[in-house]
Amino acid sequence: MTNLKVISEYQCFAGKVGFYSHASSTCHGEMRFAVYQPPQASQKPVPVLYFLSGLTCTEENFMVKAGAQRYAAEYGLMLVAPDTSPRNTGIAGEDDDWDFGTGAGFYVDATTEPWKAHYQMYSYIVQELPTLINANFPTQSEKQGIFGHSMGGHGALVCAMRNPHLYKSVSAFAPITAPMRCPWGEKAFSRYLGTNEEAWRSYDASELVKQLGYHSSILIDQGTADKFLTSQLLPDVFAQVCAEVKQPLNLRYQQDYDHSYYFIASFMADHIRHHAIALG
Numbered sequence: 001m002t003n004l005k006v007i008s009e010y011q012c013f014a015g016k017v018g019f020y021s022h023a024s025s026t027c028h029g030e031m032r033f034a035v036y037q038p039p040q041a042s043q044k045p046v047p048v049l050y051f052l053s054g055l056t057c058t059e060e061n062f063m064v065k066a067g068a069q070r071y072a073a074e075y076g077l078m079l080v081a082p083d084t085s086p087r088n089t090g091i092a093g094e095d096d097d098w099d100f101g102t103g104a105g106f107y108v109d110a111t112t113e114p115w116k117a118h119y120q121m122y123s124y125i126v127q128e129l130p131t132l133i134n135a136n137f138p139t140q141s142e143k144q145g146i147f148g149h150s151m152g153g154h155g156a157l158v159c160a161m162r163n164p165h166l167y168k169s170v171s172a173f174a175p176i177t178a179p180m181r182c183p184w185g186e187k188a189f190s191r192y193l194g195t196n197e198e199a200w201r202s203y204d205a206s207e208l209v210k211q212l213g214y215h216s217s218i219l220i221d222q223g224t225a226d227k228f229l230t231s232q233l234l235p236d237v238f239a240q241v242c243a244e245v246k247q248p249l250n251l252r253y254q255q256d257y258d259h260s261y262y263f264i265a266s267f268m269a270d271h272i273r274h275h276a277i278a279l280g
Ligand SMILES: N[C@@H](CCC(=O)N[C@@H](CSC=O)C(=O)NCC(=O)O)C(=O)O
Pocket: 053, 054, 055, 056, 057, 061, 065, 098, 149, 150, 151, 152, 259, 260, 261
């Protein structure tokens, strides 16, 4: 494998889960990610589905808890789950908060000191990581989808809407849909992007859907017992804007589900199917 260090690999549903690290030229440090190669990948290139995780996660949470491999094996999709931020950068205070810094890169390209030298997660996800994946794994590089959870749901919506030519499908579990209007987003954007809110708009799904829209229907699942629903996630704001601009949206409120991976695992089959249909 070129430029990749294999950390560990495991047989899974007749395919392989692997954990890898590499020297990132975008984030200027070591980055980690996980890949699930379905059994079909041993015979031919397959489409790729990226999953962006939420606050406090590493590349492991999704592979261990989401139960996605079974469905990826069924449909012949490769899964890629990157880490949620650079780590051990030496930036003072990077480990102080669980919702900012380490584990909380928010999938933006930071423009402020001291974060901008390493916290370039948007470019890492959209450019460097796919280039690395396509060079090292049997992918159909023109067939990419993206999904995510919470902070990662925000990241998936932003990456897809800003790059509809790169991502044929998008979905999210309990995404932060209007980060400019919630405490997690305000904290992250003001520190990574500065206080000029104009710069925040290109990372806010509810703004982007107004400006850009997306070429196909967006699937979102949201638990009604999610403790972050009304304070941080605000799916009704996103739904309202989608309705105004006639963006197709399948927003499903799931009764009594919370914010956890138990919720994610419960609806994983539907999300993988959504992407498999779009990715052919
Ligand atoms: N420490 C927090 C809870 C953190 C949390 O719930 N993280 C979620 C993502 S939240 C939005 O991005 C998560 O995925 N955690 C990892 C897991 O494996 O569950 C608190 O105290 O509330």
